[in-house]
Amino acid sequence: MAYPTLASLTTLRLGGPADHVLPISDPAAWPEAVRTVGLRGEAAPVVLGHGSNVIAADAGHPGTVVVMNTRGITTTRVDDSTVAATVQAGHPLADVVQWAAAEHLAGIECLAGIPGTTGAAPVQNAGAYGQQISDTLDRVTVWDWEMGRLRTLPTEACRLRYRDSRFKADPGRWTILTATFHLTRSQPAASIVYQPLADELGVSIGSRPPVPEVTAAVLANRQRRGLLLDRHGPDVRQVGSVFLNPPVTAAQAARWSAVGCPVHTDSDGQLRASAGWLLEHIGCRPGHDVADGVRCSDNRVLTLTAHGDATATGFSEALTQLGERVRSATSVVLRPEPVAIGTWSADQPRL
Numbered sequence: 261m262a263y264p265t266l267a268s269l270t271t272l273r274l275g276g277p278a279d280h281v282l283p284i285s286d287p288a289a290w291p292e293a294v295r296t297v298g299l300r301g302e303a304a305p306v307v308l309g310h311g312s313n314v315i316a317a318d319a320g321h322p323g324t325v326v327v328m329n330t331r332g333i334t335t336t337r338v339d340d341s342t343v344a345a346t347v348q349a350g351h352p353l354a355d356v357v358q359w360a361a362a363e364h365l366a367g368i369e370c371l372a373g374i375p376g377t378t379g380a381a382p383v384q385n386a387g388a389y390g391q392q393i394s395d396t397l398d399r400v401t402v403w404d405w406e407m408g409r410l411r412t413l414p415t416e417a418c419r420l421r422y423r424d425s426r427f428k429a430d431p432g433r434w435t436i437l438t439a440t441f442h443l444t445r446s447q448p449a450a451s452i453v454y455q456p457l458a459d460e461l462g463v464s465i466g467s468r469p470p471v472p473e474v475t476a477a478v479l480a481n482r483q484r485r486g487l488l489l490d491r492h493g494p495d496v497r498q499v500g501s502v503f504l505n506p507p508v509t510a511a512q513a514a515r516w517s518a519v520g521c522p523v524h525t526d527s528d529g530q531l532r533a534s535a536g537w538l539l540e541h542i543g544c545r546p547g548h549d550v551a552d553g554v555r556c557s558d559n560r561v562l563t564l565t566a567h568g569d570a571t572a573t574g575f576s577e578a579l580t581q582l583g584e585r586v587r588s589a590t591s592v593v594l595r596p597e598p599v600a601i602g603t604w605s606a607d608q609p610r611l
């Protein structure tokens with residue numbers, strides 16, 4: 261039987277063959293999946309959701325790739341105003357946000373339109389418009405491949421930071437099976453903290469419009485800014501932002517904000533400069549070619565898109581080169597946001 265390539269499992273549509281692909285649609289099938297990986301002599305598989313935040317190697321992966329397709333949301337009452345929603349790892353995060361909006365459950369409305377699965381969202385503490393997974397995540401159930409057992413990790417044990425977590429730091433160890441969020445039964449949404457969203461809604465910072473209005477405004481704003489994954493658009497082969505907003509010192513923040521670079525303080529208190537502005541500073545423009553088969557999206561420079569015969573190696577080289585140009589022009593170090601998976605040789609650019 262021919263297994264799919266990693267390209268067919270990722271939104272960039274890059275990446276070579278996988279030795280063995282194991283889709284998981286039924287949560288009850290998990291013990292069998294663990295047994296299969298063990299029988300193949302592997303310590304752990306590569307885990308994928310929708311592949312919207314990975315760059316898969318051209319050489320592929322010589323082992324098992326588990327694809328989380330499990331779906332389902334169950335709720336329990338915590339108290340009069342709080343509902344615990346436990347979501348299967350393969351359930352699309354965007355669908356969970358829509359479900360919460362329909363139920364008037366507040367806390368994740370600003371995450372509308374983020375592609376990918378709920379199980380992947382804690383991996384980089386996915387966030388947007390001033391909200392992030394860590395705001396509402398209560399716990400995850402995981403398979404710990406090192407200990408060979410099921411565990412429940414409370415949010416504090418997940419070490420969620422700005423686009424970071426212990427899962428991202430130690431990728432081979434964990435498979436997230438479910439994520440439980442504490443959502444607030446509330447007509448109004450959580451307070452609006454992000455100015456572009458306040459502008460979109462025509463309200464001031466701190467306002468609390470109804471949850472469905474916030475969700476709709478986030479989607480409208482993402483649509484306009486090219487932040488939705490349009491499966492039929494020219495920019496479909498992408499992973500969203502390719503660089504994290506980089507941490508900067510107070511001196512760097514003062515220097516670059518004086519010439520127009522947006523700088524913000526993240527939820528960990530770290531000053532961060534706009535990666536998109538820094539790319540524009542070195543001459544990147546929407547729609548520009550960056551390398552063979554790699555170009556800035558038509559909407560924003562921080563999204564690179566793959567075209568034609570692009571390769572994962574070429575895409576990664578493009579990131580390395582852009583990072584190097586920003587570093588030499590500004591002394592600010594960019595770190596890629598997507599995660600490299602599969603086999604990369606020593607002479608290839610490794611993210």
Ligand SMILES: Cc1cc2nc3c(=O)[nH]c(=O)nc-3n(C[C@H](O)[C@H](O)[C@H](O)COP(=O)(O)OP(=O)(O)OC[C@H]3O[C@@H](n4cnc5c(N)ncnc54)[C@H](O)[C@@H]3O)c2cc1C
Nearest residue numbers: 309310311312313376377379380386387388435436499500
């Ligand atoms: C158009 C576009 C817009 C985006 N906008 C945002 C945004 O606003 N904010 C944001 O934070 N991100 C954004 N992203 C990035 C991406 O959507 C998120 O990181 C998302 O959470 C990835 O989900 P996925 O299922 O595609 O993960 P994948 O790409 O399949 O995997 C990502 C990482 O998580 C690991 N992983 C996946 N599932 C599991 C699991 N069940 N257990 C353990 N590890 C797992 C993988 O091994 C990999 O390391 C955007 C991407 C695109 C293409």
